Amino acid sequence: MExxxxxxxxxxxxxxxxxxALxxxxxxxxxxxxTGTGKTVxxxxxxxxxxxxxxxxxxxxVKGDLSGLCKAGSAEGELHEAFAKRNATIGFDDFTYAAFPAVFWxxxxxxxxxxxxxxxxxxxLLLARLLELTDAQEGVLNIAFRLSDEQGLPLLDLKDLQALLVWVGENAKELSLRYGNVSTASIGAIQRRLLVLENQGGDRLFGEPALALADLMRCAPDGRGHVNILAADALMGAPRLYATFLLWLLSELFEELPEVGNPDKPKLVFFFDEAHLLFxxxxxxxxxxxxxxxxxIRSxxxxxxFITQNPDDIPEDILGQLGNRVQHALRAFTARDKKALRQAAETYRPNPAFDTEVAIREVGTGEAVTSMLQEKGVPGIVQRTLIRPPxxxxxxxxxxxRAAVLAASPMGKTYDTPLDRHSAYEILKARADEAAQAAEEAERAAADRPETGDAGDMIREYNRARRYDPTPRAKPMRKTASKARSSRYSAPNSIGEALGQAVLKELSGTTGKRLVRGILGGLFKAR
Structure with a gap:
């Protein structure tokens, strides 16, 4: 046997x-x-x-039960006797109790x-899904991300995004000329959704140090793969956050990992419990x-x-790609349940020894009908199977x-202490302070001048404080900067206006390198 x-x-x-088969x-x-048929085991x-x-x-x-992977089972008690009986029945002679190298997240x-x-x-894209935004609100969010990429404003945590949205709202009129309609109502709706996300604790997902995929793909010194366990019992109180995070992780794996074709064994196996929340x-x-x-991603x-109660929770196009299947009992109490049971049975390669639909309905806890891919990737004939004990x-x-496992984990040195680097929030605040200070200096200079003073000197002093260069340019400004150019002639009425004028000055050209985003909208990182 392979x-x-x-x-x-x-x-x-x-x-x-x-x-x-690996x-x-x-x-x-x-x-x-x-529920209760043995999926978790x-x-x-x-x-x-x-x-x-x-x-x-x-x-x-999801239930908190899988933390037991880091501890060996007990060779005593009624449970051990039940395990021994099951192992004798299925001929599992090599069974031993063992703990596995686990990392808790x-x-x-x-x-x-x-x-x-x-x-x-x-x-x-994924953030709009998380925040349940409308198409119009998602469009405004895309403009904010575009500005972040072009202007070198790193969006690391939620306060960075909130600060950028404030600036976008204060300068919606100017930005609409370049990027399309920017509705302040949409910005307000996004800010409210961000507040809800914060109240649910979702702001803790965003920040640094960010998770490195290499830390999920490690093996222990004895060669066994690490079992990375995400504590999701509390997270299920925010199911959209749970689904969005796992989608992001899946997309990161897709974007970052190189093509390997058909390896002898996977580089990583990703289990998505409560898969219906994805869709x-x-x-x-x-x-x-x-x-x-x-x-x-298989390449x-x-x-x-995917782990779910009913196969029809998963879209048909995705379900058709799932070659290895373990189907525990389905209960058919309603017409919809009966239809789902029949459809589930039809997806298996039939076994002349029994009726698949009947078997799916009748298997008990710890039993399943199974079909694994065989030679050349052909689905195996469906079998009734007694699942082995853990x-x-x-x-x-x-x-x-759990605390002892966490204390011994080397990941604590990397991830347990948060970082707060210089990013969009700090950059925008500094620009606002600088523009506001320049405006105040210009106003003071004008106030200190005698009323009979030379008007030309006053204008030159004001322009110098505003950092405006009245010398004609050798080349005409780009049309997209015309609004920014005209706005320099008037003093700002607020810190937001001052900041807007300082940043809009840079929109005549690209100050930052436009970043490439992957299939689900995440940043594409060159290998």
Whole structure:
């Protein structure tokens, strides 16, 4: 038998032993089934198998149960007896209890190392999805990102974006001439959504140090892959934040990793629990891009496994790409449930030994119907399978045990202390202060002059304070700067106007290099 992850086996009335072949593990997969049928245990044993094979794993711990991966199971008690009986039935003679190298992460920084990205790296598409913006509001957000890229205004955290939106609002009229309509009402709506995100704790996602993908793709000294566990029990209170973060992570993997073709084993396996949250109320444009990423990311050596209650939670185009499948029981109580059950059964290669639809309805907890990709990537005949027991602890660890794992993790030195670098907020504030100070100096100079003084001297002094050069240019200004040029002749009435005039002066040319964004809007980083 080729190298693979052992899933389980049979006994009387069951099929042969089932393995997930490592060389086909990047062809993605599905774990589905009703609540309480054993999806979490299946995810746990897959994570164990990949880790033992030297493949790093990233998974979300929605219920808090998967923290037990870092601790070996117990060889005592009723649970051990049940495991021993199951192992004897399926012929799992090599079973041992073991702990696996785990790294805990948490967007809120409470149960793991903080996970951060910058606003710039998230990009306008995913941020608009997170904030539930309308098309018009998303358009204004895109203008803000464009200005950030062109003017060298780094958007690292939410206060950077909020400061830039304030400036855009104060200069909406001038910017509309170049970028299209900038509605102050849309800006106000975006600011309100950002406030809601802050109140939900989402502001902790944005900042530095930003998560480096290389830190998710590490192996322990003994060669086993690290199991990266995202604490998501509290995060599920903000499901759109949860889904957007995982989408961002998936897109970062897609953009940053090189093409590797068909490797002997994946470089990383990514488990997406509660997968329906990805697609609930998602616009078709976003679903299409997720489908594109899912189709192409396997060539980067990344396997994506969706965990959900019902296969029809996942769009058909994406479902068709999930070659390795573990289907736990589905309960058919309504007409819709019966239709979904029938559709789920039809996606499997039939087995003449039993009716797939009946099997999906009747399998018990810890059992499943499975179909793994075989030689040349052909789907295997569906089998009834008794899922093997996990080697690690079934259920969560204690708070003290989690704290000990975190204390021993080298990731703490990198991520536990936040950074606040000089970015858009500080740059815009400095420009505002400078412009306001120049205006005040000009006003004082004018007030100190005798009323009978030379008007020409007063004008020259005012222009010098405003840093305006009245000397005609050798070449005409670009049309896009005409508004900025005319605005220099009048004194600013507010700090916002002063800042606007200082920055609009630079819009006649590109002061920053335009940055390239990837398929889901995140910054593309050259390798």
């Amino acid at each position: 190298s693979g992850v052992f899933l389980g086996g049979g006994g009387e009335g069951y099929g042969d032993k089932q393995h997930l 060389k086909y593990a990047n062809r993605h997969g599905l774990i589905a089934g009703a 299946t995810l746990q044993i897959l994570a164990e198998g990949f880790s033992a094979a030297g493949v790093p794993v990233f998974l979300a711990d 948490d967007l809120f920084g409470a149960q793991g190392h903080p996970v951060r990205t910058t606003v710039a790296e998230m990009g306008p 609930d109320d998602a616009p078709k444009a976003l679903v299409d891009k997720v489908e594109q990423v899912a189709r192409l 980067k050596g990344v396997g994506v496994y 080697s690690s602890q079934l259920g969560p660890i204690t708070a003290e045990e």
